[in-house]
Amino acid sequence: MNGISSTSRRPAAQRARPTAKASARAKAVSPAVRAEGARLSISSKNYSSWSLRGWLMVKMAGLPFEEERVDVDSPDARAELLLLAPSILVPCLTHRGIRVWNTLAIGEYLHEVAPKAGLLPSDPVQRAHCRSICGEMVSGFSAMRASLPMNMRARLKSFKVWSKAQADIDRIIEIWTDCLGTYGGPYLFGEKPTLADAMFAPVASRFTTYAVSLPPLCASYRDTIMAMPLVQQWMADALQEPEELDELDMDF
């Protein structure tokens, strides 16, 4: 076992059926772009927050792709992963012979190949806002990421949030409140999910896992994200995963 597997080998019954929304998203990608199959390397669906972000972005772009599961702890898999992503990190997208790693770069690449998918808002002011909060997610919130690692299966009712993580949470509440108030929800930039929602989806999962106290508007946004069919689809796979990590206090 080399640690890399492809979900395309799953029995048909386990594959998600295309929904009307998925077909609409697929139409946002031109036939030429669709024809040249894409691969996305990801790791654990229960623990890997960056994998979830990248996977949501590719799904939202409507680009057909194969998932490559990578066990980042296996030396063989790490060697193969190095061939896929110079950073040895997941996610990494390969499409038309182009490799893109780093989730923000993947999102920007997808916006280029599927401009009609609405991954970024069409209004330039909103687009700049969206890019800013995506960048903030990628480069910030290290205390929250370290002390509340994503663990989609877990539910902790009385988790003590330490002050530095709470400061990160407060800033996220500020970002969400601002976006939902300005653009009217239910997603951060209005009626359709954008890259920003993919970026913050693992945060919604963490807030659910650790029962983080939120104002009603943000709690409702958290629930909207957790109820998204794509997030539910990912969650169903996460629940099936055999891997368990004892050290919950790591950023994975």
Ligand SMILES: N[C@@H](CCC(=O)N[C@@H](CS)C(=O)NCC(=O)O)C(=O)O
């Ligand atoms: N900022 C990077 C973060 C990617 C990242 O940290 N990925 C983790 C998984 S969630 C990883 O590949 N870890 C592998 C390792 O540490 O060996 C991105 O945007 O893609």
